[in-house]
Structures are given as C-alpha cells and as structure tokens.
Amino acid sequence: MNNMKAIFCKQAKDxxxxxxxxxxxxxxxVISIIMNQTIKVDNLPEGYFIRMFAVMYxxxxxxxxxxxxxxxxxxxxxxxxxxMSNVKPGEYLLGTxxxxxxxxMLGAICxxxxxxxxxxxxxxxxxxxxxxxxxxxxxxxxxxxxxxNQMVANSMMVPAMLILAFVPMMATFNTTIEKYGQIxxxxxxxxxxxxxxxxxxxxxxxxxxxxxxxxxxxxxxxAYRKNGLDE
Amino acid sequence: xxxxxxxSVEKKYEDKVVLNKINLEINQGEIFGLLGPSGxxxxxxxxxxxxxxxxxxxxxxxxxxxxxxxxxxxxxxxGIMMDQFGLYERLSCYDNLxxxxxxxxxxxxxxxxxxxAVGLEKAVKTPAMNLSKGMRHRLQLxxxxxxxxxxxxxxxxxxxxxxxxxxxxxxxxxxxxxxxxLIFLTTHNMGEAEKLCDHxxxxxxxxxxxxxxxxxICRKYNxxxxxxxxLKNGEELxxxxxxxxxxxxxxxxxxxxIETIHSTEPNLETVxxxxxxxxxx
Numbered sequence: 001m002n003n004m005k006a007i008f009c010k011q012a013k014d015x016x017x018x019x020x021x022x023x024x025x026x027x028x029x030v031i032s033i034i035m036n037q038t039i040k041v042d043n044l045p046e047g048y049f050i051r052m053f054a055v056m057y058x059x060x061x062x063x064x065x066x067x068x069x070x071x072x073x074x075x076x077x078x079x080x081x082x083x084m085s086n087v088k089p090g091e092y093l094l095g096t097x098x099x100x101x102x103x104x105m106l107g108a109i110c111x112x113x114x115x116x117x118x119x120x121x122x123x124x125x126x127x128x129x130x131x132x133x134x135x136x137x138x139x140x141x142x143x144x145x146x147x148x149n150q151m152v153a154n155s156m157m158v159p160a161m162l163i164l165a166f167v168p169m170m171a172t173f174n175t176t177i178e179k180y181g182q183i184x185x186x187x188x189x190x191x192x193x194x195x196x197x198x199x200x201x202x203x204x205x206x207x208x209x210x211x212x213x214x215x216x217x218x219x220x221x222x223a224y225r226k227n228g229l230d231e
Numbered sequence: 232x233x234x235x236x237x238x239s240v241e242k243k244y245e246d247k248v249v250l251n252k253i254n255l256e257i258n259q260g261e262i263f264g265l266l267g268p269s270g271x272x273x274x275x276x277x278x279x280x281x282x283x284x285x286x287x288x289x290x291x292x293x294x295x296x297x298x299x300x301x302x303x304x305x306x307x308x309x310g311i312m313m314d315q316f317g318l319y320e321r322l323s324c325y326d327n328l329x330x331x332x333x334x335x336x337x338x339x340x341x342x343x344x345x346x347x348a349v350g351l352e353k354a355v356k357t358p359a360m361n362l363s364k365g366m367r368h369r370l371q372l373x374x375x376x377x378x379x380x381x382x383x384x385x386x387x388x389x390x391x392x393x394x395x396x397x398x399x400x401x402x403x404x405x406x407x408x409x410x411x412x413l414i415f416l417t418t419h420n421m422g423e424a425e426k427l428c429d430h431x432x433x434x435x436x437x438x439x440x441x442x443x444x445x446x447x448i449c450r451k452y453n454x455x456x457x458x459x460x461x462l463k464n465g466e467e468l469x470x471x472x473x474x475x476x477x478x479x480x481x482x483x484x485x486x487x488x489i490e491t492i493h494s495t496e497p498n499l500e501t502v503x504x505x506x507x508x509x510x511x512x
Contacts, residue, residue, distance in 0.1 A: 006333035010319070010326070017321040017358075076317035081374075084281065084311055085334050086303040 003087045007095025011069065015099070024064045028057035029107035033114045050115030052169055054125075055190040057107060058132035059165030063140040063157055065100045070144025071153035089224065097137045104133045117196070124196050131209070132189045136164070138216045145223030185212035234259050234382060234413050235280060240289030242275055242437075249275050251437045253289070257430070259381075262404065262414040264424040264445075266499065267434035268509070273417035274313065276434075277384045280415065281311055293382070307335065310380030312371045314387050320360040324351055324370050327359055328377055335378045345377040349403065365396035372403065383407065385416040389423060401427060421499040425449075433503050440506040445499060452505060453496035461491045469495075 015021050032053030039049065073079035082092060108129040117125045139160065147153035168187040171178035181187040188209045195201050237255040241248065250272045257263045265273050278284045279291060282298045291298040294305055319327050328342045346352050349369040354362065362370060368388065375383060388404070389397040404414055404427060418424055424431050425445045433441040433448075441448055456472045460483065468483075470476035472494065483489050497505070504510060 002336070003334055006330055009333065010322070010330045013326055014319060014321055076320070077313075078317045078319055080283075081311075081317065082334075084283065084306070084309070085331060085378075086306050087334060 003091040004095040004098070007082070007087065007092055008099050011096055011099040015065075015103070021065050021068055024061040025103040025107055028053045028061060029110045032057075032111055036114055047115035047117075050111050051190065051193050052172075054108065054111055054115075054129060054193060055132075055168045055186050056165040057104070057111070058129065058136055058189060059163075059168070059186045060161045061104055061107070062100050062133050062136035063143065063161050063164070065103075066097065066137050066140025067143035067147065067153045067157045068150060069096055069100075070141060071147045071150045074144070074147070075149040093141055097141065100137055100140075101130070101133050105130060108133075121196050125193060128189050128192050128196075132186065135185050135209075135213050135216050138213075138220045139164075142216065142219045142223045145220070146226075183208060183212075185209050188212070233257065234294060235263075235415070236290075236292040237280070238290045238292075240279065240286045240291060242272070242279060242284070243287045249437050250279070250286075253439060255432060255439075255442075257413060257415060259413050260408065260411045261429040262408050262416065262427050264428035264431040265415070265417045265434055266419065266421065266424050266431055266503070267417075268419055271434040272437045273434060274386055277311070277313065277386050277415070277417060281309055281384055282306065307378065308381040310375035310378055310383045312375045312383070312385045312388060314390060318359040318367060318370060321358055323356045323358055324362070324373075325355045327370060328374055331374055331378060337377060341377060345373045348376065349373045350399065365392050368392060368396070368400065372400065376403075376407070381413065383412055383414045383416075385414065387417055387419070389418070389420065397423070421503075425499060431499070433499070433506065435503070435507045435509070441502060448502055449496045449498060452502045453494070457495040459493045459495055460489055462488050463490045464488070 015025075032050050035049040035053075036047065070079070073082075079092070083089065105126070108126055112122050112125045112129075115125070140157070143153055143156045143160065147156060164184060164186045167177060167181040167184055168190040171181040171187055171190075178187075185208070188205050191205055192201060192209075233256050235255065235257040237253055240250060240253040242250040253276070255263075265276055267273050275284070279286055280293065280298065282301060285299060293301060294308070296305065319330070322330075324346060325342060328345065329339070331337075332339065332342050343352070343355065346355055349372055351366060351369055351373060354366060359367065359370060372385075372388070375385075383404075385404075389400050392400070401423070404416075408414060414427075416427070428445055430443060431441075431445050431448070432439045443451075458470045458472055458476065458480065460468045460470070460480070462468065462483070470480060480492075500510075
C-alpha cells in the first residue's frame with residue numbers, strides 16, 4: 001500500500017509536467033464542454049456532444065496515458081530501479097492505474113454535470129464511465145507491457161484508440177459500422193449512456209461488455225507473463 | 232565476514248558464454264573492483280549478484296542466502312547504481328529522491344541531508360533533465376546512499392566524468408567504505424581501481440584472469456625488478472634491484488643529481504595486457 005501510494009504521488013507530480021499525458025485528461029472534457037455550451041442545433045439531443053466525447057474519452061485517454069507512462073518507464077529504465085527497490089509489479093500497475101483512473105473520472109464528473117445528468121442518472125453515467133476507463137486502463141497497460149519504448153507503444157496504441165474511439169462515433173452515421181462496432185465495449189458503453197434515462201438495455205449488451213473485459217484481461221496477463229514488467 | 236560468495240557461476244545467453252566459472256568472496260567493509268574491457272561481462276555480474284537475472288550454473292550467496300531466495304527486506308539492503316538506471320527527467324532532484332524515500336520509509340529531512348552530502352544542495356528544485364552528467368551521477372549516488380544499504384553495486388560510477396567530479400565521487404566512496412559498506416564496483420579505469428579497491432578481479436571474455444590486491448598483483452608481475460632513474464641532466468639509468476646497485480644509487484643521491492626514481496613494477500593495465508594479450512578499451 002505504501003509503495004502504491006508512493007507511485008501514485010510520483011505519477012501525479014510527473015504528469016503535471018508531462019504535457020503529452022496531461023492533455024489526454026483535459027482535452028476531451030474541455031472540448032465536449034465547449035461544444036455542448038456553444039453549438040446549438042435544432043433537433044440535436046441534449047448532451048449529444050457530451051455523450052459522443054465521453055466514449056472517445058474512454059477509448060483514448062486511459063489507453064494513451066497508461067501505455068505512454070509504462071513505455072517511457074521501460075525505455076528510461078526507471079521501472080527497473082523501482083522493481084529493484086522491491087516495488088512489486090502489481091503495486092506499480094495499481095498505483096499508476098489508479099492515478100489514471102482518478103484523473104479520467106475527474107474529467108467524467110465535469111462532463112456528466114455539464115451534460116445535464118443529475119442524481120441517479122449522474123451516478124449511472126459515472127459508473128459506466130468508470131467501467132469503460134478500467135477496461136481501457138488494462139488495454140493501455142497491455143500495450144505498455146508489449147512495448148519496450150514509447151515509439152513502439154505509439155505505433156500500437158494509435159490503431160487501438162482509433163478503433164475504440166471513432167467506431168462508436170461513426171456508428172451513429174452508418175448502419176454497417178454500427179452493426180460490426182457492437183462488438184466493442186466502447187460502443188456498448190455509448191449505448192448504455194444513451195439509455196441511461198429509459199434503462200432499455202438487453203442482456204447481450206452486458207455480455208458483450210463482459211467479454212471485452214475478459215479479452216482485455218487475458219491480453220494483459222499474456223503481455224506480462226510473456227515479457228514481465230521489465231524485460 | 233563474507234557478504235558475497237560466488238561459486239563456479241556461469242551465465243550463458245543461448246550458446247554464448249558471458250561468464251565462465253566465476254569464483255569470488257567479498258567481505259564487509261571492502262571495496263571490490265571488477266575490471267575489464269567493454270563486453271567482458273561486468274554488468275552481467277552485477278545483474279546476477281542483485282538477482283535481476285539468474286545464473287545458468289553455480290551458486291551466488293548474499294547475506295548467507297542464495298540470491299534468488301532473498302526476500303524484499305533483504306533486497307532493500309542493496310544500493311544499485313547502473314549506467315542505464317534512469318532518473319525521472321521531469322522531476323526535481325528532491326522529487327526523484329522523495330519517491331524512494333517514500334518507498335523505503337525514510338524521513339524527508341534525510342533527502343536534503345543526502346543531497347547536501349553529494350553536493351547537490353543548490354539543485355534541490357532543479358529537474359533532472361537540466362543537470363550536467365556529473366550532477367546526474369551524483370544524484371544517482373544520492374539515491375543509492377539515501378537508503379543506507381549494506382552493499383553498494385556501482386556500475387562504472389565515474390565513466391565519462393571529468394577528473395574533479397571523479398575525485399569527488401572517489402571521496403564519497405571512501406567515506407562510505409569507512410562506514411563499513413561493502414562496495415562492489417565495475418570500472419575500466421585502472422587508476423580508479425588501484426586507488427579505491429582493496430581487492431580486484433580482472434575479467435576478460437567472461438573469465439577472471441587475475442584476482443587479488445591491486446599492489447600485490449602489480450608486484451607479482453614485476454618481472455624486470457629494476458630501478459629506473461632519471462637524472463637532472465636528462466640521462467636515464469636502469470639498475471638491477473639488488474645490493475650491488477645500492478652503492479651506485481646512494482652516490483647519485485649524495486651528488487643530488489636524481490630527478491625521479493621509480494621501480495619497474497607494472498600497472499594493472501600492463502598486467503591485463505600480459506595476461507590477455509589485449510588492451511583495455
């Protein structure tokens with residue numbers, strides 16, 4: 001617990017000076033709030049931009065943040081110093097993951113409030129965002145686990161985040177993309193968010209999200225069984 | 232008391248033998264130097280001793296326990312400074328140490344004390360990325376010293392540093408030795424080894440080719456056993472190190488004509504060349 005707290009505090013200080021990661025936490029909440037407040041189009045559902053950017057936030061920010069942080073630590077050998085100081089891989093991943101999750105949740109709270117969610121709806125919105133962030137954090141950690149440096153991590157994270165973030169957005173305009181995009185947890189979460197008020201969700205939506213989580217967890221385990229945290 | 236015992240250790244990567252039948256015994260309170268040219272296997276030895284990698288064969292005992300079986304508390308007694316061990320570039324010197332102070336449960340006051348001890352008190356708030364190479368080395372040493380380890384593993388601690396900074400680091404290491412630390416260092420700087428180390432091992436292509444006290448090794452290879460004298464008039468003389476030469480040398484002393492006088496014992500580099508046929512690079 002002590003080590004995890006130390007990693008968390010280190011990450012908080014480091015990210016304040018790491019613009020590449022910091023911008024990921026700020027970009028989507030800020031853009032979505034600005035667009036929500038400034039663009040008024042007839043027949044546009046309330047909170048449309050918030051919902052759209054919320055899913056992009058899930059599909060991009062935690063993946064980029066986690067994979068960048070881990071890949072940089074591997075590249076600069078700071079991770080090895082930590083592990084030699086008896087920090088367990090689990091403590092490191094939990095400390096870093098918790099930090100990324102909390103930062104993302106702060107953005108999600110702002111988005112939820114500006115998006116007009118209140119009471120139970122706000123709580124449900126935040127739960128959905130929290131679940132999405134957790135899956136993405138494991139996904140980002142998996143990418144970090146496979147990559148020895150930031151350049152390799154970038155080349156792996158870009159296609160992943162493009163699929164996870166943009167497919168749900170494009171699915172709103174194209175039925176074929178919508179049909180195939182349903183297998184993604186990010187699109188399922190978009191559906192959940194769209195139905196927060198009426199609760200019209202089917203069992204298959206939960207199952208698909210659960211399967212996504214299992215696949216990401218398996219990938220995560222494979223990444224660290226194969227390479228360790230610092231090999 | 233021997234803190235590190237290495238018995239017939241081998242390390243292979245696929246078919247390549249990196250270390251071959253290494254035997255070492257290192258005691259508390261001594262500075263041990265592992266010397267060898269680049270690629271001799273020095274860093275691999277440190278990685279084996281610290282449990283970062285496992286030996287292909289043989290046994291390594293640290294604190295009377297096989298290195299692979301050391302628990303977290305015992306491993307916290309290691310202080311490791313390796314050339315490729317990085318710093319958090321964006322964090323200040325203070326914050327770089329604060330992370331490890333939190334991990335090791337060290338009081339915050341000790342961070343400043345340690346930075347002062349390595350001469351970085353004016354760079355407390357400076358991000359690591361803005362430090363010179365010498366300052367970065369000192370910050371890495373500070374990270375190692377702060378945790379008060381029983382064994383220091385230092386991989387090329389003065390590599391690429393200017394003489395003044397190297398001298399400063401030597402002073403710090405000798406001070407730690409006086410405090411009873413075991414310091415295991417690798418270097419390809421023979422002068423550094425002769426100055427600092429109680430015992431050394433010369434490593435070549437994964438094998439130890441010579442082991443012992445630096446002066447003892449040099450004496451062992453003093454085949455010529457001569458005395459070389461340079462006179463004030465520029466003339467150079469060489470005498471056998473024998474009773475017969477004593478009178479002649481005494482006369483030169485009385486005439487006050489001697490500028491320098493040296494024995495012909497070799498330095499460690501010459502010994503290495505004699506044993507391996509290759510230069511230290």
